[in-house]
Amino acid sequence: MIPKFRGLSIDEKSKGEWQYGYLIEDNGQAFIINEVVEANEQYITIGSWDPVRPDTVSQSTGLYDKNGKEIFERDILDYNGRKVIVKWHGSYACFIYEFVDELKNRTTEWQPLYLSYYKFEIIGNSLENPELLEVE
Structure with a gap:
């Protein structure tokens, strides 16, 4: 299977899409x-x-959130009221998630996305919605 990607267009007809x-x-x-x-x-x-x-290229995880929407690297997801970000972990060759509120302190270890992806809901991505990564 060939991996699927997304990226923001720089073509005049579809710029920014x-x-x-x-x-x-x-x-x-x-x-x-x-x-x-x-x-x-x-x-x-x-x-x-x-x-x-x-700099906007992201790979599909091949997984879908609880609403059936395809999850990509750099997506920000809601997990029971907490925000997580999707990343690729090269050493373990899998997509992972980390809780946004714990990223700064590094108090948590990553979790493999495939174990609980069906519980998440996509709420944005780090490129278009960087404010979602801010911790109060």
Whole structure:
């Protein structure tokens, strides 16, 4: 299975809109492929693609929140009234979550997302809603 990504478009027609699909990175640039017309071992024909800001690229976790919405890296979720942020943990090769109110003090360890994703609700993401990461 090929991983799915999202990124904010820098194309004139769709600037600032989220684009979803496959990722191609080349020389510091990032492109989201929205449509593949044909592909085989020797070539790929791309139907449509959008250049995106590389700093906004996030990978899908392949999991969905309790409302059926797809969860991506950097999403901020509600978990019984507490906010958590989704991250990729490279050493363990899995998506994790950390409670936002404990990030500053580092008083908590991360938890694997796949164990309880169905209890979460997406309330934003760290790129569009950085205020959700603020602790009172």
